[in-house]
Amino acid sequence: MTASTTKLENLVDQTRTFEPIRVAVADAAQGTVVETLREAHALGFVEPHLVGDPKAIETVCEKIGWNVSNDWIVPAQTDAAMAAKAVELVRTDSVDVIMKGHIHTDTLMHALLDEDLGLRVPGRRVSHIFVIELSSYPKLLGVTDAAINIAPDLNAKAQIMQNAIDFFHLLGIEVPKVAVLSAVETVNPAIVSTLDAACLTLMAGRGQITGAVVDGPLAFDNAISRKAAEEKGISSPVAGDTDILLVPDLVSGNILAKDLEYLAGANAAGIALGLAVPIVLTSRADPAPVRLASLAIAALMHHRRPRSATKPGVAESSLHCTPQPERACCPMPG
16 A cells, blocks of 8 residues: 555455455446446456446447446346346345446335345344545544434444444454444433433443444544544543444434535445445445445455355344334435
């Protein structure tokens, strides 16, 4: 890693030690998507499976001068058929990762969460994490959940947090630091997120959430800046050195992530956790480098996580929580 290499580029560099991952792209007929797959294939860490209208895919590939093999294209005509085909390729062990192409997120998630034909793993909640790179922050920052779970209760937040912790372990962070965000850093019964934050901190201390240092409630400034925490008299092992921000709900998390991207110049890779394979969920407006970093993250997840964690029939998690019904989740359209 050179001095000019960014933190997300470093993740791409790490994929070079592994075999290529087989990636099914649901609705691949989009220029930025195809450019990303071409670059990832050239770097040697992706074997593409382009799902969608063959003529549309071929036209897009021709425009960027990429000669694709016919056996890379998997025919499907409608959005629902593309999503179902991508899931089928996983269930038949034909691919290792699914990447969202030009398809709407809710259509893809509907196929992923199908009770009979989807990719749910028993005992696991599905959640999303943004992996954010900021020039003003010394390391990658996770923000969860800003895209799938709308208004998670305490049980759901515990599972979302554990997903994020396990994910950061795969990135090589042995003991990530998690800040549970609210508007204030003190417990206030009138602000439910402060009560949840205090409970989650205690749960981590009691071993119900494992593998991380957790503290909350913390306001955003206290989580990111040790100086801000010290000025307010907050003694915290997390303040100023946070790896993961657990947000109160989807709205606050989505606003935070987009503020960082559009006002602070952040790059935000995105991935869905808790399913049988990594799911690369990027916005259709995301540039190719962000999509490439998201693919690299998926590759690291595929190669580093235990295979037993992806198979149906695994034991319930140590949280012993009943997930909220799917109606309590709503993927953000992308």
